[in-house]
Amino acid sequence: MAPKRATRSTRATTTPAPTATTTTTVTNAQLQAMIDQGVSAALAARDATRNGTDSHSSGTGVRGSERVARECTYQDFMKCKPLYFKGTEGVVELTQWFERMETVFRISNCSVENQVKFSTCTLLASALTWWNSHVMTVTHDVAYSMTWVDLRKKMTDKYCPRNEMKKLEAELWNLKVIGTDVVKYNQRFQELALLCVRMFPEESDKIERYVGGLPDMIHGNIVASKPKTMQEAIEMATELMDKRVNTIAERQAENKRKFENTSRNSQNQQQQQIKRQNTGRAYTAGSGDKKPYGGSRPLCSKCNYHHDGPCAPKCYKCNKYGHIARDCTSAGNANTDNN
Template sequence: MAPRGRPTRLNPGTTPPPVTDTHTTTSVTSAQLQAMIDEGVTAVLAARATTRNGDDSHTSGTGVRRNERAVRECTYQDFMKCQPLFFRGTEGVVDLTQWFERMETVFRISNCTVENQVKFATCTLMGIALTWWNSHARTVTNEVAYAMTWSDLKKKMTTKYCPRNEIKKIEAELWNLKVKGTDVVAYNQRFQELALLCDRMFPEETDKIERYVGGMPDLIYSSVVASKPKTMQEAIEMATELMDRRN
């Protein structure tokens, strides 16, 4: 018997046993091979499509990754660079209206967030207007004061700096406002200034359009009405264009 761990030596003339192959050879036809390749390609394409659809924010329709620019939040410095107007509380109705208009323009061009509108806008108050705002903030706390919406701030300031008798005068002027001669540009400006302070006169946009068109001169009135403007901007553009053609 051969020692353990050493191979057995065969006697001379002995035929070694046949070697058994442990691997089975499988015959694959060309058609089967092509089917396997096609299946693999289909799987790869499906995986790519899933990845692309699941990450649309980073890829274009061609599968090329897009370079996106993060929009930076408007800071107070960004806001002030857009040159908002200051308001002291002694300038009167027209200046308050202009302050409102300019502030809304600055909100747009500076990308000021809704959450920061009142906080940044009230930083432009000066004199008695600033004293009034600080008193209000102390009464309701800063958190509540700055949580106010821009629309609510406008209403509060209109109530404070446009006494009821003044509002009545403005409403009367707006109700009787008409284009003088052919100066529709001046009419547009004055109408918009007054309309900002007379929201209660126009529950719907159509009410404001009707009053605006009512101030048009006869030579363009019918044409503006026939155009059936759906917004104030459409009405203003149509009236201005028609008057320019007449002049």
């Protein structure tokens, strides 16, 4: 048994304002328990702040170390396939380059310090010449210390001058669907709307301009539906146009079938009529083998021949004019009447 510890007590004095003192005794076991409790609380608090990054205990009972994220290298950046920009593609391509580059930044975990350095490696042709001139003017350290936002603004001022933006705004304001090609209209409208952001301070303004460029065959239906977002308006217009195109194609196919049937019937009728005409000509030609008389002798009503004077004798053996039966040289049989 460990001896008890006693605190030094003070004796009461006869002073006018005496103070009372107490005596507290703490054993070694109690002191050790208090220390262990404090250590346990501290360990629990530390484990709670690790957010589950510790690995499971190994066979030796030693905890694994926390996983450290690997820094993005240039090879990692290029594996994400960023776009290249030459400086001659135009405003739309520059905007697409911006969007693709920001996507690559996110998926490659590119640090802020390397964004300008890595992104400018995708510049080619005149764009690369422009960037190298800028680096030579302000030195490498200053050029690569700028932020991505500063680089984006600098390139926008270079390749998106104000007169070009006015042309794009005018194109967007007058953009309409050509024929039934809504897909091409959607793509161009979204490209221009992304550049001309100041034309549409509200989403409703953009929807109104989009619906205004649709053809009359679907314009009324879109207006009546009152879409709330651009995506809803685009999907609705695409679906309605597909239905109308299918309906038009079906009508054209039906009209083509009707026309073919009508043409076939008409052709058959013409062929039958031509056949009847040819048959009539054949009969006419067969019955008209005898050439018409071209002389001046009168037509005899008795023998139906043209001659002067009395009719020539008729052979009752061969039924021909010009001779009698006894002079007939024909081997054919005589008619019953003649017999």
